[in-house]
Amino acid sequence: EAQVTQNPRYLITVTGKKLTVTCSQNMNHEYMSWYRQDPGLGLRQIYYSMNVEVTDKGDVPEGYKVSRKEKRNFPLILESPSPNQTSLYFCATRDALNEKLFFGSGTQLSVL
Amino acid sequence: RKEVEQDPGPFNVPEGATVAFNCTYSNSASQSFFWYRQDCRKEPKLLMSVYSSGNEDGRFTAQLNRASQYISLLIRDSKLSDSATYLCAKRGYSTLTFGKGTMLLVSP
Numbered sequence: 001e002a003q004v005t006q007n008p009r010y011l012i013t014v015t016g017k018k019l020t021v022t023c024s025q026n027m028n029h030e031y032m033s034w035y036r037q038d039p040g041l042g043l044r045q046i047y048y049s050m051n052v053e054v055t056d057k058g059d060v061p062e063g064y065k066v067s068r069k070e071k072r073n074f075p076l077i078l079e080s081p082s083p084n085q086t087s088l089y090f091c092a093t094r095d096a097l098n099e100k101l102f103f104g105s106g107t108q109l110s111v112l
Numbered sequence: 113r114k115e116v117e118q119d120p121g122p123f124n125v126p127e128g129a130t131v132a133f134n135c136t137y138s139n140s141a142s143q144s145f146f147w148y149r150q151d152c153r154k155e156p157k158l159l160m161s162v163y164s165s166g167n168e169d170g171r172f173t174a175q176l177n178r179a180s181q182y183i184s185l186l187i188r189d190s191k192l193s194d195s196a197t198y199l200c201a202k203r204g205y206s207t208l209t210f211g212k213g214t215m216l217l218v219s220p
Binding site for chain 2: 033035040041042043045048050056058088090094098099100101103104105106108
């Protein structure tokens with residue numbers, strides 16, 4: 001079954017404690033992306049990756065890092081989380097043929 | 113002007129009604145547009161792609177008006193299960209830009 005798997009589903013942490021949200025896909029898609037979703041602001045892109053070892057900033061990259069060492073994984077790293085990074089995060093991959101985005105089930109992050 | 117704009121709603125309609133949403137966009141270089149459906153706190157899922165000729169899928173019809181720079185989604189014979197937030201999206205070179213979504217509430 002085609003899947004984008006994000007972990008964890010829920011995470012509560014404290015300011016400054018480094019964390020990683022994992023994202024893995026089994027569809028062999030080259031393109032992967034991270035979004036955050038906030039009330040009144042909609043979905044905003046954080047980072048994206050066109051292929052292995054190629055990453056670029058999206059609209060709201062401040063405070064985040066990503067890596068793409070292999071095609072299937074695209075972790076989102078918060079080196080020093082702050083309360084304004086409390087949000088619902090989605091990882092997504094894109095099918096190059098039909099441009100369809102496949103989203104993971106989301107990670108609700110709360111930074112206290 | 114924001115790249116993709118939608119009326120947030122909510123649109124409250126009775127079952128069986130026909131409802132239409134519009135989404136305006138800027139930067140007309142975009143070639144591809146999409147409608148996604150999102151249930152509360154769940155991941156968005158592709159509802160329809162929208163191309164120049166428009167397209168129809170059962171009760172759903174999507175249209176693209178390049179001259180006026182908007183796309184539309186028409187839902188006929190609304191069902192309770194259509195209650196959700198509908199996001200329009202515009203494909204750029206390396207990204208998909210989403211509107212903030214329009215909430216639809218279908219009541220019995």
